[in-house]
Amino acid sequence: MDHLTPGATIKRRLQIANGTDEAHNIQLYPSAASIEDNAFSAAAGNTPNVLTEWTSVSQPALELQPGASVEVLVTVNVPADAPEGENYAVVWAEAHPSSQTGQGIVNASRVGIRMYLSVGPGNGPPADFSVNSMTPSRDLDGIPNLTALVTNTGGRALDISGSLMLEKGPAGLSAGPFPLDKGVTIAPGESAPVRTSLSLEIPSGPWQATFTVKSGLITHESTATIVFPDAGQGPAVKADNSGDTVILIAAFSIGAVLVLLIAFLWWRHRRKARLMQLS
Structure with missing residues (x-):
């Protein structure tokens, strides 16, 4: 969770790792989220909201060989005229096997990290x-x-x-x-x-x-x-x-580290495309 003043910028690094025995194409993108019925709810696909419009990923698409990992940079640019308030989103990492061909059902796995961003003057209101x-x-x-x-x-x-x-x-x-x-x-x-x-x-x-x-x-x-x-x-x-x-006086920032465990996800989702719930 971060608090930013209008006009500020933050950058966070994500680590993506391929733990499987085959290459994967990875797509990285932000999507809208909200709090509904006392639960954090991420929208399907790359649904936009104000926070996703402020968010960019340095490598939206990449291919990872077996055992390889890469760090990507997520940047949030808050415009100078941004309204005060809390905003929610998720950064998705979506994996497809590079060898996947043909028509019909496409296997895909997604894992995401939550984004909580408060916008306003000063240090922002405390959590309690x-x-x-x-x-x-x-x-x-x-x-x-x-x-x-x-x-x-x-x-x-x-x-x-x-x-x-x-x-x-x-x-x-x-x-x-x-x-x-x-x-x-x-x-x-x-x-x-x-x-x-x-x-x-x-x-x-x-x-x-x-x-x-x-x-x-x-x-x-x-x-x-x-x-x-x-x-x-x-x-x-x-x-x-x-x-x-x-x-405890410390700060946990959005997207500090994200490890994409494709091996586990692929096992969970190999039959058909499924959305992995956020933890």
Whole structure:
């Protein structure tokens, strides 16, 4: 994620590597992206938006021999009259076997790296978030779940990850850590539920639940005392956010390094063209 003032330029290097035993033609291009339903969503093909119009790739097309790698430069030129706000895109690396011939279905593999760009004066708004509440529940199979409601209180989009730890349970039991569901992206000012599924053997409680929620270089710990219901959804419990907060002072920039693992992608997509989901 980067923040730039209007008129500024940034350059980022991507590394593309061919780990297969055949040559591949690689196409590199930016495409539009957005945050929809609390998920980062990349548009198909080279769909344009304002960020893709500012973005160029030094080598849009290249051929890589088996075992070869190359670095390409991605440049973002923000115009002087650019409006303030957050912009999203993805840089795709699309691979085709050089030996592929004939008509009909064309095998292709794509992998991409996300671009988050904030435009405005100064250093831009900081990223931050809070955990508002925790809601225990059980699904139709009786498996306990715990959902945290996370609000983006900063000015940057958040990619949420983390874990849940249960402590001070019946007879002093502890359980976890349990990973949070992945793929939740929260736009500035928005809230989203972040869930984790537990084991069927987990007693109902009460438990001291501690969510360790992360986004990039920011980590918050939030706690609450919860009891899993016998069925359905229990009441939401307000989270205590007075635990430790860790903010590491560093910057992760768009496209720092991209390694295209064509061997893996080709195995995944050799039957027909498929879009590899962003991680």
